[in-house]
Amino acid sequence: MTYCVGLLLNEGMVLLSDTRTNAGLDNISTYRKMFIFEEPGERIIAIMTAGSLSVTQTTIARLREAMEDPESTPETSILLAPTMLKVADIVGAMLAKVRSEVEEKLSAMNQLASASMIVAGQRKGGEMRMFLIYPEGNFIEATEDTPFLQIGEHKYGKPILDRVVKRTTSLADAQKAVLLSMDSTLRSNLSVGMPLDLLVIERDACKVDSKRRIEAGDESFRAMSEAWSLALRDGFTRITL
Amino acid sequence: MTYCVGLLLNEGMVLLSDTRTNAGLDNISTYRKMFIFEEPGERIIAIMTAGSLSVTQTTIARLREAMEDPESTPETSILLAPTMLKVADIVGAMLAKVRSEVEEKLSAMNQLASASMIVAGQRKGGEMRMFLIYPEGNFIEATEDTPFLQIGEHKYGKPILDRVVKRTTSLADAQKAVLLSMDSTLRSNLSVGMPLDLLVIERDACKVDSKRRIEAGDESFRAMSEAWSLALRDGFTRITL
Numbered sequence: 001m002t003y004c005v006g007l008l009l010n011e012g013m014v015l016l017s018d019t020r021t022n023a024g025l026d027n028i029s030t031y032r033k034m035f036i037f038e039e040p041g042e043r044i045i046a047i048m049t050a051g052s053l054s055v056t057q058t059t060i061a062r063l064r065e066a067m068e069d070p071e072s073t074p075e076t077s078i079l080l081a082p083t084m085l086k087v088a089d090i091v092g093a094m095l096a097k098v099r100s101e102v103e104e105k106l107s108a109m110n111q112l113a114s115a116s117m118i119v120a121g122q123r124k125g126g127e128m129r130m131f132l133i134y135p136e137g138n139f140i141e142a143t144e145d146t147p148f149l150q151i152g153e154h155k156y157g158k159p160i161l162d163r164v165v166k167r168t169t170s171l172a173d174a175q176k177a178v179l180l181s182m183d184s185t186l187r188s189n190l191s192v193g194m195p196l197d198l199l200v201i202e203r204d205a206c207k208v209d210s211k212r213r214i215e216a217g218d219e220s221f222r223a224m225s226e227a228w229s230l231a232l233r234d235g236f237t238r239i240t241l
Numbered sequence: 242m243t244y245c246v247g248l249l250l251n252e253g254m255v256l257l258s259d260t261r262t263n264a265g266l267d268n269i270s271t272y273r274k275m276f277i278f279e280e281p282g283e284r285i286i287a288i289m290t291a292g293s294l295s296v297t298q299t300t301i302a303r304l305r306e307a308m309e310d311p312e313s314t315p316e317t318s319i320l321l322a323p324t325m326l327k328v329a330d331i332v333g334a335m336l337a338k339v340r341s342e343v344e345e346k347l348s349a350m351n352q353l354a355s356a357s358m359i360v361a362g363q364r365k366g367g368e369m370r371m372f373l374i375y376p377e378g379n380f381i382e383a384t385e386d387t388p389f390l391q392i393g394e395h396k397y398g399k400p401i402l403d404r405v406v407k408r409t410t411s412l413a414d415a416q417k418a419v420l421l422s423m424d425s426t427l428r429s430n431l432s433v434g435m436p437l438d439l440l441v442i443e444r445d446a447c448k449v450d451s452k453r454r455i456e457a458g459d460e461s462f463r464a465m466s467e468a469w470s471l472a473l474r475d476g477f478t479r480i481t482l
Contacts, residue, residue, distance in 0.1 A: 155396035159425040163470055164477050176482050184400040224480055229404055231476025236405050239468045241417050241461065 001191035002033060002152030004048035005181055006118045007174045008130040008142040010167055012202040012209065013120050016178040017048045018152075018186075020193030034197040035060055037067070037079060040207035043123045045078055045087055046199055050152035051115025051135070052102065059098045059115070063091065084121055084129040088139050091119050096137030116151045124206050156188040157181030171200055171209075176224070179214075183225045196221075242432035243274060243393030245289035246422055247359045248415045249371040249383040251408055253443040253450065254361050257419040258289045259393075259427075261434030275438040276301055278308070278320060281448035284364045286319055286328055287440055291393035292356025292376070293343065300339045300356070304332065325362050325370040329380050332360050337378030357392045365447050397429040398422030412441055412450075417465070420455075424466045437462075 004017040017033040031053060037045040047063075049056035066076045074080040078087045095117060102113040119139075120130040130142040132149040142149050147167045150158065160181050169177065175198065185192050194216040200209045214221050245258040258274040272294060278286040288304075290297035307317045315321040319328045336358060343354040360380075361371040371383040373390040383390050388408045391399065401422050410418065416439065426433050435457040443450045455462050 155429070156400055158429050159397055159400070160473070160477075162428055163473050172482060173477075176477065176480060179482070180477070180480075187403055188396070188399050220482065224482060227480045228476065231480060232401070232404050232473070235469065235472025235476050236401075236414075236417065236421070239417060239421075239465060239472060241413060241420070241465060 001189060002050040003150070003154065003157060003182060003185045003189075003192045004033060004050055004118055004152055005148060005150045005154075005157065005161070005178050006048065006120050006130050006142070007148045007165060007169070007178060008120070008128065008167075009147060009169055009171065009174055010203070011171045012200060012205075013046075013128060013130060014171060014174040014178055015046055015048060015118070015120060015199040015201075016182055017197050018182065018192045019195050019197065020191060021053050022191050028193070030193075030195070032197065034199060036199065036208060036211070038207055039079065041124065042206055043079065043121070044201055044206050044208065045084075045119065045121035046201070047091065047120075048118040048151065049115060050117070052113040055095070055099050055102050055113050055115040056117070058102070059091075059095050059117075062094055062098065066090075066094075082123075083126060084119075084123065084131075087121060088119050088129075088131040088133060088141075091117060092133045092137035092139050095133055095135065099135055118149050118151055120201070122201070122204070122206050128201075128203055153185055153189050153192050157185040160184060171202070175200065179221065179224060180228050183221075183228065194218075242430060243291040244391070244395065244398060244423060244426045244430075244433045245274060245291055245359055245393055246389060246391045246395075246398065246402070246419050247289065247361050247371050247383070248389045248406060248410070248419060249361070249369065249408075250388060250410055250412065250415055251444070252412045253441065253446075254287075254369060254371060255412060255415040255419055256287055256289060256359070256361060256440040256442075257423055258438050259423065259433045260436050260438065261432060262294050263432050269434070271434075271436070273438065275440060277440065277449060277452070279448060280320065282365065283447055284320065284362070285442055285447050285449065286325075286360065286362035287442070288332065288361075289359040289392065290356060291358070293354040296336070296340050296343050296354050296356040297358070299343070300332075300336045300358075303335055303339065307331075307335075323364075324367060325360075325364060325372075328362060329360050329370075329372040329374060329382075332358060333374045333378035333380050336374055336376065340376055359390050359392055361442070363442070363445070363447050369442075369444055394426055394430050394433050398426040401425060412443070416441065420462065420465060421469050424462075424469060435459075
């Protein structure tokens with residue numbers, strides 16, 4: 001399982017992903033689920049992945065191949081695509097293609113291989129945009145009303161986002177919000193696990209503002225998690241029925 | 242969809258269920274999902290249901306028939322069963338039987354009909370016990386380590402329970418906890434809806450201590466929900482990253 005969340009705010013974008021991958025309960029590994037493609041000042045694209053690792057790895061690898069291909073065009077390379085909408089299109093088409101290839105291989109076993117992605121970014125002169133790409137390649141976009149997108153195990157971490165995240169939330173608060181959302185998920189679902197990858201992109205900078213890997217023993221994450229537990233229990237105590 | 246939660250505590254038991262039933266998104270109704278069978282001072286049994294309404298209604302109706310049957314035995318009537326374990330057995334067997342009958346009817350349509358239940362109660366002289374009955378009729382029991390059971394849409398409301406509910410939680414705090422757990426669920430999933438049924442059973446009383454239906458406009462529930470939102474936002478503000 002996986003939990004990835006992306007926030008699209010007035011000040012910029014905040015993305016957070018876990019790294020746990022499992023094939024059954026007894027085969028657990030760490031794989032990066034956040035991929036960054038950047039031409040600083042010109043273009044920044046971040047992709048987060050959830051679902052079958054064979055599908056997501058191959059999709060990302062093929063997207064990379066297309067970028068590095070000297071004959072790549074705005075139709076094939078996300079680094080040349082004229083708009084973020086076109087980027088979402090390219091990623092969606094590749095994801096759907098890879099997924100159907102993998103499912104064909106698995107069809108004899110009656111197994112499915114599904115995957116979804118969050119694609120976020122901005123091109124100089126364009127808008128900051130964030131998309132959730134479905135396994136079939138179609139997608140939806142974060143908006144003013146719903147400024148966050150989630151993939152993977154999204155339910156445990158949604159209540160906190162529903163309550164505190166607005167389009168006007170600051171980037172500092174947004175980082176707190178996604179980390180607390182992840183914290184609730186980590187507590188409830190063993191198949192979501194540390195380390196975490198946290199990315200902040202400021203509006204119109206078209207480059208990584210900060211990128212941080214939070215390891216299992218991270219002191220500030222632990223302190224925040226404990227402070228939040230304390231705040232919840234404290235708030236709980238003060239409420240009267 | 243549905244959300245039902247039961248807490249098994251040192252002081253007693255607290256049960257909460259919603260009432261929304263839907264067949265598709267455009268056919269929404271209100272049905273009670275909590276059923277109480279009581280011989281005050283002798284025996285109290287509460288059953289909460291989730292899943293296909295045709296399965297849960299028929300299961301409850303057959304259990305009632307068995308209780309009212311003048312020839313009922315400790316093997317067939319949950320009001321005569323010698324232990325709560327036997328009650329769980331009887332409910333589980335009936336649920337599995339009804340489910341398989343209904344699924345047979347649906348098999349031509351390639352549809353499944355599933356349902357699960359929480360069975361909680363105490364018999365004079367016996368222990369207070371709480372079971373989660375699976376669609377196949379097998380069951381698990383709430384324990385010291387895990388003093389709560391949930392059926393239906395359980396994920397949104399689990400983080401708060403994980404954080405505040407212990408076996409030693411008071412009945413007053415337990416009511417707050419389940420209502421806040423429900424509040425998070427109501428906000429995130431439209432297929433869980435008011436009114437709510439809240440039941441409190443004190444240890445060894447073997448009768449209903451309090452039973453309350455909380456309607457959609459309930460002032461105290463609304464106030465609690467708002468106080469909780471405020472406490473969360475307040476706690477969130479005070480945390481530093």
